[in-house]
Amino acid sequence: xxxxxxxxxxxxxxxxxxxxxxxxxxxxxxxxxxxxxxxxxxxxxxxxxxxxxxxxxxxxxxxxxxxxxxxxxxxxxxxxxxxxxxxxxxxxxxxxxxxxxxxxxxxxxxxxxxxxxxxxxxxxxxxxxxxxxxxxxxxxxxxxxxxxxxxxxxxxxxxxxxxxxxxxxxxxxxxxxxxxxxxxxxxxxxxxxxxxxxxxxxxxxxxxxxxxxxxxxxxxxxxxxxxxxxxxxxxxxxxxxxxxxxxxxxxxxxxxxxxxxxxxxxxxxxxxxxxxxxxxxxxxxxxxxxxxxxxxxxxxxxxxxxxxxxxxxxxxxxxxxxxxxxxxxxxxxxxxxxxxxxxxxxxxxxxxxxxxxxxxxxxxxxxxxxxxxxxxxxxxxxxxxxxxxxxxxxxxxxxxxxxxxxxxxxxxxxxxxxxxxxxxxxxxxxxxxxxxxxxxxxxxxxxxxxxxxxxxxxxxxxxxxxxxxxxxxxxxxxxxx
Amino acid sequence: xxxxxxxxxxxxxxxxxxxxxxxxxxxxxxxxxxxxxxxxxxxxxxxxxxxxxxxxxxxxxxxxxxxxxxxxxxxxxxxxxxxxxxxxxxxxxxxxxxxxxxxxxxxxx
Numbered sequence: 001x002x003x004x005x006x007x008x009x010x011x012x013x014x015x016x017x018x019x020x021x022x023x024x025x026x027x028x029x030x031x032x033x034x035x036x037x038x039x040x041x042x043x044x045x046x047x048x049x050x051x052x053x054x055x056x057x058x059x060x061x062x063x064x065x066x067x068x069x070x071x072x073x074x075x076x077x078x079x080x081x082x083x084x085x086x087x088x089x090x091x092x093x094x095x096x097x098x099x100x101x102x103x104x105x106x107x108x109x110x111x112x113x114x115x116x117x118x119x120x121x122x123x124x125x126x127x128x129x130x131x132x133x134x135x136x137x138x139x140x141x142x143x144x145x146x147x148x149x150x151x152x153x154x155x156x157x158x159x160x161x162x163x164x165x166x167x168x169x170x171x172x173x174x175x176x177x178x179x180x181x182x183x184x185x186x187x188x189x190x191x192x193x194x195x196x197x198x199x200x201x202x203x204x205x206x207x208x209x210x211x212x213x214x215x216x217x218x219x220x221x222x223x224x225x226x227x228x229x230x231x232x233x234x235x236x237x238x239x240x241x242x243x244x245x246x247x248x249x250x251x252x253x254x255x256x257x258x259x260x261x262x263x264x265x266x267x268x269x270x271x272x273x274x275x276x277x278x279x280x281x282x283x284x285x286x287x288x289x290x291x292x293x294x295x296x297x298x299x300x301x302x303x304x305x306x307x308x309x310x311x312x313x314x315x316x317x318x319x320x321x322x323x324x325x326x327x328x329x330x331x332x333x334x335x336x337x338x339x340x341x342x343x344x345x346x347x348x349x350x351x352x353x354x355x356x357x358x359x360x361x362x363x364x365x366x367x368x369x370x371x372x373x374x375x376x377x378x379x380x381x382x383x384x385x386x387x388x389x390x391x392x393x394x395x396x397x398x399x400x401x402x403x404x405x406x407x408x409x410x411x412x413x414x415x416x417x418x419x420x421x422x423x424x425x426x427x428x429x430x431x432x433x434x435x436x437x438x439x440x441x442x443x444x445x446x447x448x449x450x451x452x453x454x455x456x457x458x459x460x461x462x463x464x465x466x467x468x469x470x471x472x473x474x475x476x477x478x479x480x481x
Numbered sequence: 482x483x484x485x486x487x488x489x490x491x492x493x494x495x496x497x498x499x500x501x502x503x504x505x506x507x508x509x510x511x512x513x514x515x516x517x518x519x520x521x522x523x524x525x526x527x528x529x530x531x532x533x534x535x536x537x538x539x540x541x542x543x544x545x546x547x548x549x550x551x552x553x554x555x556x557x558x559x560x561x562x563x564x565x566x567x568x569x570x571x572x573x574x575x576x577x578x579x580x581x582x583x584x585x586x587x588x589x590x
Contacts, residue, residue, distance in 0.1 A: 026583040031534020033583075034502055034522035037491065196526045237493045237500070 002123045003165030003300060005130065008059030009274045009315030010052050010155040011261055013444045014325040015039040018149045024328050025144040032149060038259035040152040042325055043138050045334040045422040046443055046461040047153070048472065049076040050086050052267075053134035054093035054460040056155035058404070059318075060132060061094060063310030064159065066401070069094065071101035071122065071131035075115040075266050077184070078138045079106055080472045089474065090134055092365025093460040095401040101128045109182070109232075109292025111135065111266040112156070117296060119160035120169050130161045137265030140335055142190045147182075150234055151191070152262020156270035156315065166309055167277065167286065167300040173215035176294035179203060200238040204291060208233065209245050211295035212287065219299060223248055223287070228280065230254045230272040231289040234263055260319060266292075275315040280306060323444075333421055336467070346419035350464050352471045362399070367458060367476045369436055370397035378402070378435035402458070403476060407432045409454045414447035430456055430478050440478040455481040482560040485517060485541045486552045499525040499534070508544060509580075511573055515544040517561050518577060520584070537586035538577050540564065564589055 022036035043052060053074055061069075072091035079086045087102035101122070105115040112135030119131035136155035141147025181199040182191050193199065208231050212223055223229070223246040233239040233256065243253050254272045256263075264271055269290040276286055284302040289295055313321075325331060332338045360381070362368040369380035374393035377386055380402055386393045412428030426442040428450075442450060443461055456478040463475035493500040501523035509516040517540070524534035542561030550558045564570055574587045 023583055026536065030536045030583075030585065031522065031524045033504065033520075033536035034524055034534065037504075195532055196524075197532075236491075237495070 001165055001168050001303075002120055002162050003160070003169040003303075004158050004167040004277070005161040005163075005165055006060050006062070006064060006159040006309060007166075007274045007277050007314070008056045008062065008157040008312055009271055009318055010056035010059060010136070010157075011041045011315060011318035011321075012043045012047055012052065012153050013321055013323050014042045014044055015260075015322050016042045016325045016328070016331055020326065020328050021149060021331075025148070028144040029146075032144070032146060035146055035149040040149070040262035041154055041260070041264075042331055042334070043153040044444060044461075045420075046441075046463075046477065047138070048080050048462060049078045049136040049138050049155070050074070050080055050089050050472075051093075051460050051462060051474065052138070052153065052155035053086075053090045053136040053157065056136065056157035057090055057094050057132050057134040058460075059312050059314065060134070060157035060159055062312040064130075066095050067097065068130045069096040069100060069132055069159075071103075071119065071128040072096055073101075073103050073105060073115040073119055073131060073133045075105040075111040075133065075135035076137050077106055077109065077111060077265050078136075079104060082186075089365065090132075092361065093403070093474075094132065095366035095368065095403065096132065101131065106266070109266055109268070110290040110294065110296050112268075112270045113288065113290035113296035113298060116158060116160065116270070117172055117174075117298065119158075120172075120298075123160050123162045124169075126162075130159055133158050133160060133270075135267040135270045137267050139263075139265050140190050140337065143332070143337065145190070146196075147191045147193060150258075150263050152257075152264050154261050154264040154271050154315075155267050156274040158270070158274070164305050165303060166306040167280070167302050170299040170301055171215070171219050172296060172298045173211055173218050174294065174296045175207065175211050175214070177207070179207070179293060182292070196235070200235045204233045204235065204238050205242060205245075207295050208242050208289055208291060211289060211297040212246055215287070215297040215299060221285075221299070225285055226252065226287040227284040228252060228254055228276040228286045229289075230269055230276055230287065232256055232263070232268045232272070232291050234258060257315075271315055277302075277306070278314050278316055282306060330422075336465075340421065342419045342421060345417070348419065349468075350466060350473075352466060352469070352473050357473075364475055365460075366401055367403035368399050369402050369432075371400040371435075372397050376435075378432060380432065380436045380438045402432050402436065403460070404458075405433045406455060406457050406481060407478065409450055409452050409456060409478075410437060411452065412442060412447065412450045426450070440476065442479065443477040444479040449480050457481045482545055483542060483563055484552075485559045485561050486554075487548065487557045487559065489556075498528040499523065499532075508547075509573065509576060511569075511576065516564070516573055517541050517544050517559065520581060535586055536581075536584055537588055538581055538584050539588045540570075540573060540577070 122128035134157035410429035418425035548557035
């Protein structure tokens, strides 16, 4: 039986009240008042689609052994690289090993479901098992645009396999059309959309019923047979109309999370699906539909195994972890939408030294240190010689992944002299649980949130962004647990 | 007296060329009277000549009775007295502008 073995979600901590944006930009587009309801989730200054996909993947892996992973697929329309496989970065952050399948899916909003179907097909064919599919997006709309209010940031991940599945995959139906409603050219930073009525009446209203009816005909079911129905559609009225056209009970249609997160692009249907699984019961039939350049419809049935799945944060857990971003210009700076002066220190050249990065790639991506086989001492960065003065064994160390160990704050400081787009820089020493100590940046917090001895988790984040060469460098940071 | 129907907030009220939503309703204390106002967003998106929209504050009038009856559709209905005094309109608009600084259109008619 092929299907979903596990799921995870991720919503960044910061929320931007849409009316705050409208208050600054409503003058250019007064009709945007209609879109200025609720709040949107926004990635921190050190997050992008790769880091969010890694966080959702880690949530998905809760209770699973990383050695089981047979592949990592990354789906996004906002990958930070055009040539550098982001799935390898996510796989590295999950410490999933390197003898696995990795692939990136992109260029359309149904990339998330395309990746999921590819993993399901591989599991069914026996060519790859326990593939982690992680979708994330961080799309940008121009200042004052509808999209600026509409879009939110987030991620969802699923492990796909052929045993102990929590949701059996029953089948799919897809359509592909060169129907352009939203688009970004290869060099474009911002989304451009065609008229709303086009997107709503010719897009959502036609294609979603078409793919749902196609799937139902193929598998001999009716739309009303599903206990949970997931389909994205930003427009409230059109969303209700689609449900009406399909004869769906509104209670069975999953919330699109627009009021609390926003449209998360390729991740949107998968985040809704992950949230649906949080409350799913054995026997529930779930219909997952994506939209964008056509549609994918996937049919799942929940199994008894869902009762055994270890608890995780999920989309709901991350929604509860929130802080207001009460400063719209800060959002613009974080997303590099405006030029800001970070002082002379900010002009320092920080090269990405690829040979050094390759030499240390397991330490950088997986937070992999060493554990002395002779005395058990843990050390980060990895060392050939045991740091324990009573031991000193040479080449007796085995690798140990520290990213999921957590730790405690040993010291911390707040630095207004360091060049950062999010001053003050907060950093300090962290003791790993089980031994070892290293200096980390603290993120998703202020200095007031820290105290010596407080527990922290580790989060894969952007360490540095080289604006001149458009290179993002990653490392782990500590966040209050 | 003019009847004012309190439609549900944030629901699309559609017409042939587009729709509007009532986003907020409130009563403003103005001198010795109560002024009913409604913050609305309007969007023209099914017109042949393009799309666009605006935010506006509609001021139906002084409240003379509050949700004292219901419409045929079951929505609450208040009664208001139209504000015709142009100087009073200016003073009301000044107060409302402080509350809604991003609004350029105040509709008293």
